[in-house]
Amino acid sequence: MSNESNDRADTAIAIVSTAYLPAVRRNDVTETEMLIAVVDEALGKVGLKRSDIGFSCQGSCDYVSGGTFSFVPNLDAMGAWPPIHESHVEMDGAWAMYEAWVRMQHGDVEIAVALGSGKSSTGDPAEIYLNELDPYYLAPLGPDPVSLAALQARQLIESGKSTERELAEIAARSRRDAANNPKQQVRSAETDVDKLLAEPYLRNPLRKSDLPPISDGASCVVMATARKARELVSRPAWIAGIDHRSEVHNPALRDLTDSPSTRLAAEKAGGVEGVEVAELMAPFTAQEVVLRQALGLGDDVVVNPSGGALTGNPLMATGLVRIAEAAEQILSGGRNRTLAHATSGPLLQQNLVCILEGDN
Amino acid sequence: MSTQTSSTIQFPYKRTLGPVISRFFSELTAQRIVGIRSGERVIVPPMEYDPETGNALEPDFVEVGPAGTVVSWTWVAEPGKHHPLDRPFAYALIKLDGADTNLLHALDAGSEDAVSTGMRVAPRWRDEPVGRIDDIVAFVPGETPEGPAAGEAQDVQTMDYFSTITYTDVLSPTLERYAASMRAGVITGQRCPQCNRVFLGRGYCSVDAITLGEEHEETLPDYGVVSNYTIVTPTPYPGQKETEPFARASVVLHGDEMVIAQQQIIGIPVSEIRVGMRVKAQWFADDARNAAEITSKGWGTVAGFIEGWLPTGEPDEPAEQYMNRVF
Numbered sequence: 086m087s088n089e090s091n092d093r094a095d096t097a098i099a100i101v102s103t104a105y106l107p108a109v110r111r112n113d114v115t116e117t118e119m120l121i122a123v124v125d126e127a128l129g130k131v132g133l134k135r136s137d138i139g140f141s142c143q144g145s146c147d148y149v150s151g152g153t154f155s156f157v158p159n160l161d162a163m164g165a166w167p168p169i170h171e172s173h174v175e176m177d178g179a180w181a182m183y184e185a186w187v188r189m190q191h192g193d194v195e196i197a198v199a200l201g202s203g204k205s206s207t208g209d210p211a212e213i214y215l216n217e218l219d220p221y222y223l224a225p226l227g228p229d230p231v232s233l234a235a236l237q238a239r240q241l242i243e244s245g246k247s248t249e250r251e252l253a254e255i256a257a258r259s260r261r262d263a264a265n266n267p268k269q270q271v272r273s274a275e276t277d278v279d280k281l282l283a284e285p286y287l288r289n290p291l292r293k294s295d296l297p298p299i300s301d302g303a304s305c306v307v308m309a310t311a312r313k314a315r316e317l318v319s320r321p322a323w324i325a326g327i328d329h330r331s332e333v334h335n336p337a338l339r340d341l342t343d344s345p346s347t348r349l350a351a352e353k354a355g356g357v358e359g360v361e362v363a364e365l366m367a368p369f370t371a372q373e374v375v376l377r378q379a380l381g382l383g384d385d386v387v388v389n390p391s392g393g394a395l396t397g398n399p400l401m402a403t404g405l406v407r408i409a410e411a412a413e414q415i416l417s418g419g420r421n422r423t424l425a426h427a428t429s430g431p432l433l434q435q436n437l438v439c440i441l442e443g444d445n
Numbered sequence: 446m447s448t449q450t451s452s453t454i455q456f457p458y459k460r461t462l463g464p465v466i467s468r469f470f471s472e473l474t475a476q477r478i479v480g481i482r483s484g485e486r487v488i489v490p491p492m493e494y495d496p497e498t499g500n501a502l503e504p505d506f507v508e509v510g511p512a513g514t515v516v517s518w519t520w521v522a523e524p525g526k527h528h529p530l531d532r533p534f535a536y537a538l539i540k541l542d543g544a545d546t547n548l549l550h551a552l553d554a555g556s557e558d559a560v561s562t563g564m565r566v567a568p569r570w571r572d573e574p575v576g577r578i579d580d581i582v583a584f585v586p587g588e589t590p591e592g593p594a595a596g597e598a599q600d601v602q603t604m605d606y607f608s609t610i611t612y613t614d615v616l617s618p619t620l621e622r623y624a625a626s627m628r629a630g631v632i633t634g635q636r637c638p639q640c641n642r643v644f645l646g647r648g649y650c651s652v653d654a655i656t657l658g659e660e661h662e663e664t665l666p667d668y669g670v671v672s673n674y675t676i677v678t679p680t681p682y683p684g685q686k687e688t689e690p691f692a693r694a695s696v697v698l699h700g701d702e703m704v705i706a707q708q709q710i711i712g713i714p715v716s717e718i719r720v721g722m723r724v725k726a727q728w729f730a731d732d733a734r735n736a737a738e739i740t741s742k743g744w745g746t747v748a749g750f751i752e753g754w755l756p757t758g759e760p761d762e763p764a765e766q767y768m769n770r771v772f
Contacts, residue, residue, distance in 0.1 A: 152742030235519030
C-alpha cells in the first residue's frame with residue numbers, strides 16, 4: 086500500500102490518539118476507575134467526548150480480576166446511558182481493537198475506542214494462568230508460565246538460535262529503554278549484562294531479568310475513519326493491515342523456537358518491509374528472539390523502544406500498549422511505518438500483527 | 446490503613462473426555478501410554494485432530510514409551526501449592542520412544558545437576574490409577590518404570606478437575622471510606638454533580654463516567670420501598686446454602702433512585718412481600734459487620750452489614766409507580 090496521503094481511501098482507518106496508565110505493582114483504584122482515566126486522557130488529546138464515540142470494545146479477563154462478569158462495571162468507563170454500541174473480548178485489548186476495526190469496516194461508525202485493562206495484583210499468575218491451559222493434559226500438572234517460558238528458552242538456546250548472553254542483552258536494553266519511559270515499571274534495575282548473567286536462575290535457564298513484572302494497568306486507542314482522522318490530527322497512524330493467527334494450544338506439540346502464526350499474521354497485514362520500529366509483546370526475553378526471527382526483522386529495526394512487556398506487563402492491556410506505542414511513533418514520533426504485535430495463550434499460541442503507516 | 450479481603454474461588458469441573466482423551470486415560474490406568482497416528486507421525490498425547498493440519502484423525506492408536514528422552518527442561522527449586530511434587534523437581538518436554546511429538550510432564554530427578562537434555566527417563570506410576578494425566582506421578586531418570594504391578598484397564602469417560610484461585614483484594618479509596626461508613630451503620634452515597642443520581646461505593650458516575658470523590662459523598666437513609674422481588678425455589682449446586690423457597694428483593698432508598706438489589710426481606714413469609722412495601726434496614730450487630738463482600742471488582746454492596754430489610758408497617762407506596770422498571 087502506498088504511503089501517499091491522497092491515496093488513502095475514505096474508508097481507511099487510523100489511530101488518532103492513545104493513552105495508557107503507568108504500569109505499577111498495584112494500582113489503588115478499581116479497574117473501572119483506571120479505565121475512566123485512560124479514556125479521559127485519550128479523548129482529551131483530540132478534543133472528543135464520549136458521546137462522539139460510535140463503538141467501543143474492551144478487553145479484560147474475569148480470571149485476572151477474580152470476579153464473574155467483572156467487565157460489566159468496566160463498561161461504566163464509557164458511560165453506558167443512554168445505550169451505547171459496545172462489545173467485550175475476554176482477551177488483551179489488542180483483540181478488542183481488532184474487533185473495533187472489523188466493526189468499522191461496516192462503514193457506519195466514524196470513531197471507535199478500544200480498551201484493555203487488568204489488575205494482576207489481586208492474584209497469583211501461577212494460579213491464574215493455569216486456567217488458560219488445556220484442562221486434560223496440562224493444567225493438572227500445574228505448569229506455571231515461567232516454567233513454560235523456560236522450556237521454550239532452553240530449546241531456543243540449545244538449538245543455537247540464541248544464547249543466555251543475548252537474553253541478558255535484551256533484558257539490559259529493555260531496562261535502559263524503560264528508564265526513559267515513566268510509564269514502565271522496571272526502570273532502575275541492573276543493566277550490566279555480565280552482572281545479569283551472574284544472577285541465579287529462577288527457572289533454569291531463565292533469570293529474574295528474563296521475566297516481566299506483575300503489573301496493574303489500562304490502555305486505550307482511539308480510531309477514526311479517514312475524513313475524521315484528518316480533522317482530528319495532523320499525522321494519523323493509518324492501519325495499513327491487521328491480522329491475527331493461532332496455532333495448536335499445547336506447547337509440547339509445537340516447535341517453540343519458531344512462531345509461524347506471527348509470520349503469517351505479518352504477511353497478511355502487509356509485510357515487514359520498510360518497518361522502522363517494532364513493538365513486540367514479548368513478556369519473556371527469549372520470546373523477543375523468537376518473534377524477531379519469525380518476522381525476519383533486520384538489525385536496522387528498532388525493537389521495543391518503549392521498554393516492552395518485559396518492563397511493564399499489565400495483563401490484558403499489554404498488547405494494546407504495544408499498538409499505542411507503535412502508533413505514537415507515527416502520531417508524534419515522525420516515523421513512516423511501524424509494527425505492533427500482541428500475543429495470547431501459552432508460549433505465543435496466538436499472535437496479532439498490526440502495521441501502521443504515516444503520510445510522508 | 447488499607448483493607449484487604451481474601452477470597453478463594455473454586456471451579457469444581459467434571460469433564461467429559463471424548464473418544465481420544467478417554468482412550469489415552471483408560472490406557473494409563475493399565476500403565477500403558479498410547480499415541481495416535483497421523484500419516485507417518487505418532488502424536489503423543491493423542492489429539493482428535495492433527496495439530497498442524499487440523500484434519501480429523503482416525504482412532505488409530507499405537508503404544509509408545511514407556512521410556513523416552515528429555516528434549517527440554519527447567520528446574521523448580523521451590524515448588525508451590527499448584528505444582529505436582531512437594532520437593533524440587535523439573536518440568537520437562539519428553540519425546541517418548543516411538544512418538545514424534547513431545548509430552549510435558551514433571552521429572553523427579555532429585556537435583557538440578559541430575560537433569561540434562563538428552564537424558565533417558567521412564568514413568569513412575571501412581572499406586573491407584575484414576576485415569577488422569579497424573580496417573581504418571583512423574584518421570585524418573587533411567588529406562589525402568591516405577592510403581593505397582595499393572596492392573597486391568599479401566600473405562601475412563603470423565604475426569605474431575607478442581608481449579609482454585611485465591612485473590613487478595615485491596616479496597617480502593619472510595620470503597621475504603623464506604624466500608625468504614627457501613628461499619629458505623631451509615632449508608633454513604635456519592636452524588637453525581639451532572640445527573641444528580643447517587644451511587645454506593647463506586648468512585649464514579651455510571652451514567653456520565655465522571656470520577657466522584659469524597660466531596661460528592663452524603664449520608665443516605667437506611668429505609669425505602671420494595672420496587673421488585675422474585676421468589677426463588679432453590680436447586681442444589683455447590684455454594685447454594687438455601688433449602689427452602691426464598692425471596693430476593695430490590696429496595697429503592699427513600700428519596701432517591703438508588704436501588705439496592707438482591708436483598709432479603711425479613712420478618713414476614715415470602716408470600717407476603719409486595720411491591721410498594723416500606724422497609725427499613727436491619728443492621729448486623731457492630732461486631733458482626735464485615736467488609737468481606739466489598740471488593741474492587743464491582744460496585745458497593747450492603748452485604749456483610751445489612752442482614753435484611755424489615756417491613757415498617759406503614760401504608761404501602763402505590764405499587765403502580767414501580768411497575769415500569771427492571772429492578
